[in-house]
Amino acid sequence: MLEAYPHNRLARIVLWGFAALVMAFLMLPTLVVVPLSFSASNLLEFPPHAYSLRWYENFFGSATWMAALRTSLILGTLTALIAVPFALLACISMNRLGGKTAASIQSVLLTPSITPGILLAIGLFFVLAAQRLVGTLFGVLVGHVVLAVPVACIVLLPALARFDWNQVQAARSLGANWARAIGGIIVPQLRISLLSATLMAFLTSLDESVISIFVASGRNSTMPKLMFVSLRDQIDPTIAAISTLWTAIVVLVVLIVALRQKS
Amino acid sequence: MTVTVDPALAADARRERRFFLSLSLPALFIVGLAAILPILWIIRQSFLTTGGEYTVGNYAKVLSSGLTWSALVTTLELSLGTLAICILLGTPLALALASVRPRVANVLMAFVMLPLWTAILVRTYGWLVLLRRDGLINAALTGSGLTAEPLPLVYNFTGTLIGMVHYMLPLFLLPVYAAMRDIDQNLIRAAASMGATLGQVMRTVIMPLSAGGIFSGSIIVLIYSIGFFITPAVLGGGKVNPLSTRIERALSTFQDWGSASVLGILLLVLMALIGVMLLAARRLLAHNTVDASHA
Numbered sequence: 001m002l003e004a005y006p007h008n009r010l011a012r013i014v015l016w017g018f019a020a021l022v023m024a025f026l027m028l029p030t031l032v033v034v035p036l037s038f039s040a041s042n043l044l045e046f047p048p049h050a051y052s053l054r055w056y057e058n059f060f061g062s063a064t065w066m067a068a069l070r071t072s073l074i075l076g077t078l079t080a081l082i083a084v085p086f087a088l089l090a091c092i093s094m095n096r097l098g099g100k101t102a103a104s105i106q107s108v109l110l111t112p113s114i115t116p117g118i119l120l121a122i123g124l125f126f127v128l129a130a131q132r133l134v135g136t137l138f139g140v141l142v143g144h145v146v147l148a149v150p151v152a153c154i155v156l157l158p159a160l161a162r163f164d165w166n167q168v169q170a171a172r173s174l175g176a177n178w179a180r181a182i183g184g185i186i187v188p189q190l191r192i193s194l195l196s197a198t199l200m201a202f203l204t205s206l207d208e209s210v211i212s213i214f215v216a217s218g219r220n221s222t223m224p225k226l227m228f229v230s231l232r233d234q235i236d237p238t239i240a241a242i243s244t245l246w247t248a249i250v251v252l253v254v255l256i257v258a259l260r261q262k263s
Numbered sequence: 264m265t266v267t268v269d270p271a272l273a274a275d276a277r278r279e280r281r282f283f284l285s286l287s288l289p290a291l292f293i294v295g296l297a298a299i300l301p302i303l304w305i306i307r308q309s310f311l312t313t314g315g316e317y318t319v320g321n322y323a324k325v326l327s328s329g330l331t332w333s334a335l336v337t338t339l340e341l342s343l344g345t346l347a348i349c350i351l352l353g354t355p356l357a358l359a360l361a362s363v364r365p366r367v368a369n370v371l372m373a374f375v376m377l378p379l380w381t382a383i384l385v386r387t388y389g390w391l392v393l394l395r396r397d398g399l400i401n402a403a404l405t406g407s408g409l410t411a412e413p414l415p416l417v418y419n420f421t422g423t424l425i426g427m428v429h430y431m432l433p434l435f436l437l438p439v440y441a442a443m444r445d446i447d448q449n450l451i452r453a454a455a456s457m458g459a460t461l462g463q464v465m466r467t468v469i470m471p472l473s474a475g476g477i478f479s480g481s482i483i484v485l486i487y488s489i490g491f492f493i494t495p496a497v498l499g500g501g502k503v504n505p506l507s508t509r510i511e512r513a514l515s516t517f518q519d520w521g522s523a524s525v526l527g528i529l530l531l532v533l534m535a536l537i538g539v540m541l542l543a544a545r546r547l548l549a550h551n552t553v554d555a556s557h558a
Binding site for chain 1: 284285286300304305355358383395397433443456491511514524530
């Protein structure tokens with residue numbers, strides 16, 4: 001962009017120096033927890049004087065954390081399994097209807113992603129309280145699905161726009177019913193986008209904290225809820241170990257998606 | 264020319280349209296159940312006493328409390344402060360990224376997006392570790408002799424603002440970077456060949472053509488900042504109380520569903536006001552761009 005100005009070395013150095021500082025700012029909090037998680041001391045000293053795996057043992061040995069991990073993984077899986085088919089059907093619908101109808105459906109489906117989490121959380125809490133469902137897995141699940149549907153739609157809509165609908169019409173004219181046309185033609189061709197959508201929906205549920213904080217409780221507490229509660233009480237290096245594992249898993253998932261999309 | 268449509272075909276087309284419409288129903292149902300119904304329920308709850316009778320007492324109580332108004336001010340200070348810092352930090356970073364080859368920029372973007380892929384509580388924990396009284400940054404500051412005493416960086420407004428900027432910056436950066444990437448390089452070359460200085464090119468070519476991206480980025484930052492909860496709740500240490508943490512306290516600590524709902528409605532009204540202002544601003548912006556192209 002600035003190659004027309006090869007002699008403005010100073011401007012370039014200042015710009016890149018500034019950019020490097022901002023990038024360091026962005027990465028710092030994610031990276032700083034990694035060495036801490038391997039510390040042998042329960043003080044948050046940096047760099048640690050001695051290394052150990054005790055905080056990882058602490059995490060995997062704790063019944064409370066393991067229950068939360070289990071809840072979060074179950075919730076993430078169920079969220080993805082429900083949200084992605086719902087989103088796929090809605091995206092087919094928007095793709096075929098087009099025009100104002102599709103635009104109105106889309107704006108309704110995107111509402112949850114621009115509504116502040118705290119409002120969804122207390123509203124859902126009231127609704128669930130009236131049905132005596134606060135603290136159940138179901139309550140958190142509907143909250144997570146409603147947040148994952150727009151995320152999945154954002155991945156699937158452009159993929160469907162590239163899809164050649166004539167294939168479905170050909171299949172239909174040859175006698176395939178809709179279920180067969182969707183399951184046999186659309187799903188296999190969109191498999192990479194569907195995989196991305198599934199992983200994004202899973203991550204949305206895994207990272208969702210505000211609804212969990214208000215609606216989940218007891219045995220059904222999620223990882224973010226437990227982390228939130230323990231961050232308010234004290235800073236324990238166990239959370240550094242969890243954070244490191246968590247980031248490693250997410251980076252791995254994102255890399256897989258990115259590489260698959262490239263190939 | 265008149266086109267006659269076979270009534271059987273027209274009926275078929277209508278049937279197909281109904282079928283496609285029905286495919287949206289599951290997703291629309293879940294949004295209705297888990298997003299729209301809850302918001303309506305907040306409105307209903309705001310008019311109920313603890314006993315379940317209709318009242319406007321909740322509004323009287325919340326709107327007459329000084330805490331509410333200070334929460335409103337804190338919400339605006341946090342959101343606008345976050346937005347201002349995002350523009351200051353994000354625009355030059357987007358410019359730097361847009362000025363290198365796409366391949367290099369993509370690798371750098373992956374690092375920039377790392378926080379976006381880090382769980383919010385992980386990042387909040389990272390900031391606690393960095394900003395505490397005996398944390399890494401204070402250790403570096405006192406160790407190097409820059410400050411004699413550790414600075415109060417967290418459990419206050421500063422810490423909350425740092426955490427929020429860190430969350431919003433990648434979201435702001437994406438549209439700005441996209442807008443800058445889309446700028447036709449020939450425009451810059453043309454300006455340069457006619458003798459424009461770098462400063463003039465920035466002012467008259469790059470910035471006007473990035474304005475749309477900066478505007479979209481700003482909308483995203485404002486929408487997310489207004490109701491942000493986790494960062495103020497943890498990094499604010501109870502001392503920074505925007506509407507979101509007030510809502511939580513009303514609900515969890517005082518079991519006061521009515522006040523929590525009224526505060527929630529205030530948040531909705533604030534969002535709506537900002538939405539209207541942004542729409543007006545966008546219309547103005549579009550208008551000006553048209554004018555500029557005519558000039």
